[in-house]
Amino acid sequence: MIVLQALLFSGGAAAADVEHSRDPATGLETWQWQGDTASFTFTQRLPDQSRAYFQGRGFASADAEPVAMACVFQAIIRNRAGSGAPIDLDLSGWRVIPAQGSPHPPRLEADWQQEWERRQLSGPARTAFRWSLFPTRQTFQPGDWNMGMVTFGPPPGDRFDLELTWKRGGTPGHVRLESMRCAPDQP
């Protein structure tokens, strides 16, 4: 079930392991990088999962559709250290590198909120969206972690590389997750 891929850690201090697995029950794929003090886990969400999730929280079908098609992943990010420096994240510095086209950051919450403003989405629906997405900027003290959705943008089924950046106590960290794949619309 689990395929271990030892990928070269570009820009970091040493080689790092990226673990890729597929849930046999759902078929959903997960990519995880784990260092001594931080871990990043990304699990695919099917477009239908996102449609159902947001329609259940006040989104009209037409409003849920652009999110569902935006390559949604569930992210879990931890500061694994028991003590020491915090980890600072800024998703606007991450880069989605599609097989074709230019690298770009994930689509961030502020950008979505502008769209919801234009679509005149209800207040409760926007509140649900705000808390569902991974915060654009967040500091993780030792032991802190968070879970939330990240919208990477490519179409369903497309592959891309993801460049992650962070700072721990001001020192930059960097890892590239290769050949990630947006969940297909029809699994």
Added chain:
Amino acid sequence: MLRTLLLITALLPQLAVGATPLPQTLTPVESRPMAPDFSLQDLDGEVHRLSALRGRPVIVNFWATWCPPCREEMPSMQRAWERLQTEGVTLLAVNVGEDPDTVFQFTGSYPVEFPILFDREGTVSGAWPMLGLPTTFVVDPQGRIAYRAIGGREWDDPTLLQPVLELRNSAANATTPQQPATGNLQ
């Protein structure tokens, strides 16, 4: 060859996801800003006002039923509550953005006895210095934010509760209130 195989076998457990126990920590908030006050109704319609609880530590947990780590920490929070309610500590769980029917159904699967309050419009959670769910604050007896935890915890862990219980000793050492907490405490 055999040595290589043994080495790989020895290393495999360390490669497993989450094999290492994760730390259980509360982050001290050194500036101790005043916790934004609120008055919110619980499932029974009873109003709970934070500032009415001065004189005792209060754990304020922000959560939602759709948030997996929020659900995961609920049983340990209940076990913590069973101890804390006799130790002079209050626990309030503020649900963000959901209605009582949804939460009532949820408590069928996750029975808890501590008060669950409703912040349906998100106005209270928006006033607290938090970005994601769950986030839990520990308010000291003077009404100031003393600790914060981002993400779920095992709340019945004695090492996690000890600093909360120690706050009871500070009840007699009240100091001048600070400015209310806004934005990011980090």
